[in-house]
Amino acid sequence: MVTLKSKRELEIMRDASRIVGEILQELRPLVQPGITTRELDRIAEEKTLKRGAAPAFKGYRGFPRTLCTSINHEVVHGIPGHRELKEGDIVGLDFGVIYNGYYGDSAITVPVGEISQDLKQLLRVAEECLYLGIDQMVPGNHLSDISRAIQTHAESHGYSLVKEFGGHGIGRRLHEEPMVLNYVVNGRGIKLKPGLVLAVEPMVNLGGDQVRILSDRWTVVTVDGKPSAHFEHTIAITEHGPHILTKVA
Ligand code: MG
Numbered sequence: 001m002v003t004l005k006s007k008r009e010l011e012i013m014r015d016a017s018r019i020v021g022e023i024l025q026e027l028r029p030l031v032q033p034g035i036t037t038r039e040l041d042r043i044a045e046e047k048t049l050k051r052g053a054a055p056a057f058k059g060y061r062g063f064p065r066t067l068c069t070s071i072n073h074e075v076v077h078g079i080p081g082h083r084e085l086k087e088g089d090i091v092g093l094d095f096g097v098i099y100n101g102y103y104g105d106s107a108i109t110v111p112v113g114e115i116s117q118d119l120k121q122l123l124r125v126a127e128e129c130l131y132l133g134i135d136q137m138v139p140g141n142h143l144s145d146i147s148r149a150i151q152t153h154a155e156s157h158g159y160s161l162v163k164e165f166g167g168h169g170i171g172r173r174l175h176e177e178p179m180v181l182n183y184v185v186n187g188r189g190i191k192l193k194p195g196l197v198l199a200v201e202p203m204v205n206l207g208g209d210q211v212r213i214l215s216d217r218w219t220v221v222t223v224d225g226k227p228s229a230h231f232e233h234t235i236a237i238t239e240h241g242p243h244i245l246t247k248v249a
C-alpha cells in the first residue's frame, strides 16, 4: 500500500532526514586514505545518538552496523570493517536514521584522495542521475518518469544500472511501497501525488549490470569487478514539485 504523508508527518520526516544529511556531510571530509570504514561507522553512530536519533540499518534484518560502506566494485550494503581506505578508491556511504518514529535515508559516494578521470565521471554522472530523477517528481507525472530519467542519462554514458535493487517509499518504515526502479519496465507506474515520500537511489555501474552477493550475505558486488557508484536522497512530492528532505545547504 502506498501511503501519503500528512503535513505533520512531513515535518517529522524533515527533521529525521536533516539529521541524515548533516551527518553524511560531516563524514565526507573524514574520508581520507588510512581511515577504516569501521571508524567512519563508529563516528556516524556517535553523531546519530548525540542528536537523539537511532541508526536505521543496525539490526535491520540482522545488518550489524550503522553505515553501509561500499568500496570500488562493491555496489551497496558493504559492512564496515577494518580495511583502510586508500588513495584512488571510491566509497559509498549509505546511512539512515529513525527519529520520532520516522525514517530518513540518503547515500553519497565519495572519492578517497585523488581518483582517476574515469571514476570522477562515474561519480558525476551517477549524482546527475539522482537529480534528473528527482526533477521528475512533480504531481501528475508517473513513477516510470523517474526511472526513465535515470536510465537514459546513465546509459548515454555507456554505464549500466543495477536491476535487483532500487529506491522505495519511506516513512514509518524504512522500505515502503512503491519500489522505485532505476530502469524502465512495462507500464507507467503509479501517478505521483503531493504527500508521497520516496527514497530515490540510482546504482550506476561502470561496466555491466550483473551483480552478486558475497558470502557475508550483505555486500553486493559487480560480477565484472568494475566500480559502481550510488547516490540517494529522501524526497517529498509537494504541489510545487520535489522537496529534497535529506539535502542540507
Ligand atoms: Mg540508503
Ligand code: MG
Pocket (backbone or CB within 6 Å): 105, 106, 167, 168, 199, 201, 232
Ligand atoms: Mg534506501
